[in-house]
Amino acid sequence: MxxxxxxxAGFCFGVTRAVKQAREAPKPVASLGALIHNRQVVEQLAREGVHPVNSLEEVDSGRVLIRSHGVTPEILAAAREKGLEIIDATCPYVARAQRLARKLAGEGYQVIIVGDPGHPEVKGLLGWAGPGAVVVPHKEAAANLPFHPRRAVLAQTTQPEEKLKEVAAALRSNTDTLVVHNTVCQxxxxxxxxxxxxxxxxxxxxxxxxxxxxxxxxxxxxxxxxxxxxxxxxxxxxxxxxxxxxxxxxxxxxxxxxxxxxxxxxxxxxxxxxxxxxxxxxxxxxxxx
Ligand code: F3S
Structure with a gap:
């Protein structure tokens, strides 16, 4: 056989980088959510002093690690306000999508995020995309949106490119100006x-x-x-x-x-x-x- x-197969660049940052961080460090979706690695890191927490409310002092999915600007601001040392392991590809979302919202576009509304990366991205931003999980949801004159579409980094294309196609009927940014990670x-x-x-x-x-x-x-x-x-x-x-x-x-x-x-x-x-x-x- x-x-x-x-x-x-296995760790992508962003996860390798996040795990390395967690290992190299002075301990103890609180990780905002499980660092990655792998129980064995999370348990191993906990033994090394990387402790997952559900929210900033559980951290009063010391260090906080932001995982590769990234977080909203509000969470970063709240961590700074608490005087926490931030170790930012947001994947650079996710950080790029976040900057893009903020820029497009600032230019007056309604930002459409193609992705899973419950995924932490999407929840974080939404915080950078302005108050009018909408998460669209599939083309049917995009087709049902009311008319908007200016829209910009980007995607959760792990979505299939095909879905981004389908959503963009569905939006053409209810949008005057549509810009599409492919933020899918290769x-x-x-x-x-x-x-x-x-x-x-x-x-x-x-x-x-x-x-x-x-x-x-x-x-x-x-x-x-x-x-x-x-x-x-x-x-x-x-x-x-x-x-x-x-x-x-x-x-x-x-x-x-x-x-x-x-x-x-x-x-x-x-x-x-x-x-x-x-x-x-x-x-x-x-x-x-
Ligand atoms: Fe991994 Fe970053 Fe891509 S976490 S899947 S390299 S967006």
Whole structure:
């Protein structure tokens, strides 16, 4: 059984940077929300003195770490007012979208954000986009908006580019002047494309990452949509022998918040499984119990 790891599997640039900043920060430090959507990494960081909090109300002094999703300008101002030392790990691509949103709102555009209204990046971005800004999760919601003379569209960095295009197309009927800024991060697109390409070439696909990680779940959905049986696991211990019966090629990828060591653990476990399922003196795979 060949085990092939997809290109771009695991931590993206922004997450690598945020974890490094958390590790290098003087301790203790309060992280405003779990630093990334990966329980194992959050627990490891907690042991090193990085403690997640739900809001600034829980931090009266010391340091606060802003995660890669970024926050609203109001939260930054409140942290300064409290005299907290701010360690800003906002991903530079997210920070760019925030600056753009503020500039466009200042120029009189109604800012439309294509994204998931419940995602922390979108909640943060909304705070930079002026009082008239609207979050639009899909083209149907865009088509239902009332007329506005000037609109500017940008996207949550992890949205599919296709959705940004669809929303922009839907807005043309209810807007006079429409400007579109593609703020989608290429890391997401590259990871998804590599995973889908690999899924098409293998018998089984394993997607590794937090169950609460939206980008990992989406990665699994994309792989599954190719027709290749796809399993989403958080840790190697969840792998099930039955999944790999008759599989000659297994693909592995990981979400943007999955550390390399957890992906490695899965690859090692699959190699171990191979020894059980495909003993050297057997030509055909043994039947799983
Ligand atoms: Fe940044 Fe893109 Fe990762 S926006 S946090 S590099 S997915």
């Amino acid at each position: 060949d085990v092939i790891v997809a290109d771009y 890391a997401t697109r590259q990871r998804q494309e590599a995973a889908v390409n690999l899924a098409r070439q293998v018998d089984v696909m394993v997607v590794v990452g937090g169950k609460e990680s939206a980008n990992t779940r989406h990665l699994a959905e994309l792989c599954r949509a190719t027709g290749t049986p796809t399993y989403h696991v958080e840790r190697a211990g969840e792998l099930c022998r039955q999944w790999f019966i008759n599989a000659r090629r297994v693909g592995v990828t990981g979400g943007a918040s999955t550390p390399a060591w957890i992906i490695e653990e899965v690859v090692v476990m699959l190699a171990e499984e191979e020894k059980v399922m495909f003993p050297e003196d057997e030509k055909e795979p043994v039947k799983a119990p």
